[in-house]
Amino acid sequence: MNNRSGHDDVVRSERRGAVAILRINRPEARNAxxxxVFAALNGHLAELRTDDSVRAIVLAGASGVFCAGADITAFDALRADPLIGQRRASGGTLWADLENFPKPVIAAVEGLALGGGLELVLACDTSIVGQGARLGLPEVKLGVIPGGGGTQRLIRALGKPRAMALLLSGDLVTGTEAATLGLVGKVVDDDEVVEQAIALAQRISANSPLAVALAKDAALAAQTGSIAAGLEHEKRNFVYSLASDDSHEGQAAFVAKRSPNFTGR
Incomplete structure (x- = not known):
C-alpha cells in the first residue's frame, strides 16, 4: 500500500488497475x-476526479474498522465557534462531493460504521458490508444530531418508518440486518468485504466510463425532482451517450465478439 498523493497518512491510497482504494487510517481512534481526515479525503477526491486512469473508487477503513464517526474529542473546539463548527461537522462539502462524484464510489464496510461513518456509506453509490459490521446513527445518545446528511439520506434509503426508528433511537444494526432493511448494497463474509468491493469496482471499470458517469448522473436526478424531470434528464443523457465514441466501440465489439476498448469519449 502506498500514499500516492502525498496527503497525510490519515487516509491511505492504493491502486488496483483502474480502481483506487482509499482507506481511512486512524486505527488508534477507530478511524474517527x-x-x-476531511482534508485528506477531499484532497484525494480532487485528484481522482481528474485522473482518467481511475474509473471507480473503493472507500474503506484500516484495521478492520470502517469509521466510528466523528472524533468526539473535537466537539469542544466546534462549540467555540458555531459557524466553524457547522462547516467542520459536515466535513465541508465532503458528503456532497462523494454523492455527486462523477465516478462510482463503493463503500467497503468492516466493523463499525457509526454516525459520520454511516453518513459516508449513505453518500457512496453502493456498499459491500460484512455480516458482523455494526451500523447506525447514535448521535442522539450524545445530545446532538447527524450533521453530514444522515437525516436526509437515511429517509431516502429506508423510507420514513424505518429511518425514524434508527434515527431517533440511536440503535445499531448488524450488516445482515442492514441488508434486510435495504440500507446497504450487499452483505458478505467479514473477511471478504474489501476484495468483494474491489471486484465490483473492477466490473464497473470494464464498462464505458462515459456511460457509467451518465447513468450515475441520471440516477441521482431521481432523488431531487419529479419523475417527469428525471425522465427528461435521462433522455438527454441517453442521446449524449448514443453519439459517443464509446457507444460505437461497444456495439462494434459486441458484433465482433471481442472486448471493447472504451476511452470515455
Missing part, C-alpha cells in the same frame, strides 16, 4: 473523522 477529524479535520485531518
Amino acid at each position: 473523522l477529524n479535520a485531518a
Whole structure:
C-alpha cells in the first residue's frame, strides 16, 4: 500500500488497475473523522476526479474498522465557534462531493460504521458490508444530531418508518440486518468485504466510463425532482451517450465478439 498523493497518512491510497482504494487510517481512534481526515479525503477526491486512469473508487477503513464517526474529542473546539463548527461537522462539502462524484464510489464496510461513518456509506453509490459490521446513527445518545446528511439520506434509503426508528433511537444494526432493511448494497463474509468491493469496482471499470458517469448522473436526478424531470434528464443523457465514441466501440465489439476498448469519449 502506498500514499500516492502525498496527503497525510490519515487516509491511505492504493491502486488496483483502474480502481483506487482509499482507506481511512486512524486505527488508534477507530478511524474517527477529524479535520485531518476531511482534508485528506477531499484532497484525494480532487485528484481522482481528474485522473482518467481511475474509473471507480473503493472507500474503506484500516484495521478492520470502517469509521466510528466523528472524533468526539473535537466537539469542544466546534462549540467555540458555531459557524466553524457547522462547516467542520459536515466535513465541508465532503458528503456532497462523494454523492455527486462523477465516478462510482463503493463503500467497503468492516466493523463499525457509526454516525459520520454511516453518513459516508449513505453518500457512496453502493456498499459491500460484512455480516458482523455494526451500523447506525447514535448521535442522539450524545445530545446532538447527524450533521453530514444522515437525516436526509437515511429517509431516502429506508423510507420514513424505518429511518425514524434508527434515527431517533440511536440503535445499531448488524450488516445482515442492514441488508434486510435495504440500507446497504450487499452483505458478505467479514473477511471478504474489501476484495468483494474491489471486484465490483473492477466490473464497473470494464464498462464505458462515459456511460457509467451518465447513468450515475441520471440516477441521482431521481432523488431531487419529479419523475417527469428525471425522465427528461435521462433522455438527454441517453442521446449524449448514443453519439459517443464509446457507444460505437461497444456495439462494434459486441458484433465482433471481442472486448471493447472504451476511452470515455
